[in-house]
Amino acid sequence: MERAEKAVEYKHNGYNCCQAVLAAYADELGLPEETLKRMGAAFGSGMGGMEGTCGALCGAEMVLGLRDYAGKPMHAAAKAMHESFREKSGAAICKELKGIGTGKVLCSCDDCVRHGVEAAMEVQV
Numbered sequence: 096m097e098r099a100e101k102a103v104e105y106k107h108n109g110y111n112c113c114q115a116v117l118a119a120y121a122d123e124l125g126l127p128e129e130t131l132k133r134m135g136a137a138f139g140s141g142m143g144g145m146e147g148t149c150g151a152l153c154g155a156e157m158v159l160g161l162r163d164y165a166g167k168p169m170h171a172a173a174k175a176m177h178e179s180f181r182e183k184s185g186a187a188i189c190k191e192l193k194g195i196g197t198g199k200v201l202c203s204c205d206d207c208v209r210h211g212v213e214a215a216m217e218v219q220v
Contacts, residue, residue: 102119112208113153114154115135116155116158117132118135123162138154140189145195149186149188151211152187155180159172159215159218162215162219168220172219176214180210184207
């Protein structure tokens with residue numbers, strides 16, 4: 096859980112949800128934090144400005160690919176990660192998580208970031 100709290104700290108220091116998850120794995124991935132931050136820059140408020148997948152889940156799936164891809168199929172692992180995240184968070188679409196249109200917030204950004212880190216820890220190819 097230390098990595099998850101590190102990600103939340105990044106989130107509170109100017110990183111979006113995707114960047115926070117990616118940066119929390121910088122040591123394991125062996126990539127500069129700045130590179131990971133750039134990779135996640137377009138995923139603030141999820142994909143497509145809250146219309147698509149939560150940025151924290153996008154970051155977790157990027158971690159999976161950066162960590163485990165060696166020409167192996169990733170579909171099953173990515174699906175398991177998505178299901179784990181959705182189970183913990185209540186949804187996987189950013190605007191649904193934030194209650195846009197319903198007024199009911201399903202999961203805070205801090206918890207989405209935690210769940211993204213946890214999903215990346217749980218699933219490996």
